[in-house]
Amino acid sequence: MTSRLIFRDEHIEIRVPTELEAPLHFEAIQASVKEISAWESWCDTGYSLEDSRTYLIESYVKRQRGLEYRFCLFDVASGKIIGSIALNRIVQEYKTANIGYWIRSDFTGRSLAVTAVQAISRFAFQELGLTRLEIVALAKNQRSRRVAEKSGAFDEGCHRNRLYYQGTPEDAWVYSLIPGDLPQKLV
Template identity: 80%
Template sequence: MTSRLIYQDESMEIRVPTELEAPLHFDAIQSSMADISAWESWCSTGYSLEDSRTYLIDSYVKRQRGQEYRFCLFDLASGKIIGSIALNRIVPEYKTANIGYWIRSDFTGRSLAVTAVKAIARFAFNELGMTRLEIVAMEKNHRSCRVAEKSGAVKEGLHRNGLYFHGQPSNAWIYSLIPGDLT
């Protein structure tokens, strides 16, 4: 059984959210719509509370199957969800996965995403036996690239048409983390 809590300090914890926390999830996305939607196709003005509920139910199912591991960052003082981090695109036979993340707009600039990347990488390496994690960021998503770099990930190159965004291919920077990269 894998951990539900992967990080905790005096102000934040990173853990698996439950379906009952859909309103908190929805609130975080609504308050960060402009920032998230600039880089994520799923985030649009039509995003609803039911979408958050469905996401959290789907998260549970995919976790049980070992297909994805999604966590939320919780601010302990307010109880708010202040971000999300996930392992997806898991390829068990190659022990690889992708890391995706977003931080609530009013909590950016605090290195929370860096903390989350390091926490999920430790989880992936120590509990799941992964040997390579990738962070894929659109070419002009400088914030996401900076998070990858500050997390200790190695920039491997620009992949032409590496992502698909709003029906169009987009170049993407590829970063990797392997167990020896974490200090």
């Protein structure tokens, strides 16, 4: 059984959300739809409460099957969902996975994504036995690239046509993390 809580301090908690928290998830996305949709094709103005509910149900099923591990960042003071981080594209044969993340617009600039990347990396290495994680960010997504760099990830360069975004192949920067890359303490 894997941990449902992967980080907690006096400000944030990073844990598996439940289906009952769909309204909180939906509200966080609505508060950030403009910023998230600039980089994520699943997010647009038509995103609904039912989409959040479906996402959380699918998260449970995928976690049970070991296909994906999705967590949300919760603000301890308000209880709001303030972001999300996930391990996806897990390949057990090679002990690899991708990391994806977003932070609610009114909570950016606080190194929350950096903390989340480091927390999910520890979870991946220690609990899942993975040995390589990748962060793949669209070349134009400076903020996401900066998170990867601040997290201690190794810059492997810009890969041509690495992502397919809104019907178009796009260049993307690839960053990798292996167990020795993580700092002793979380940021």
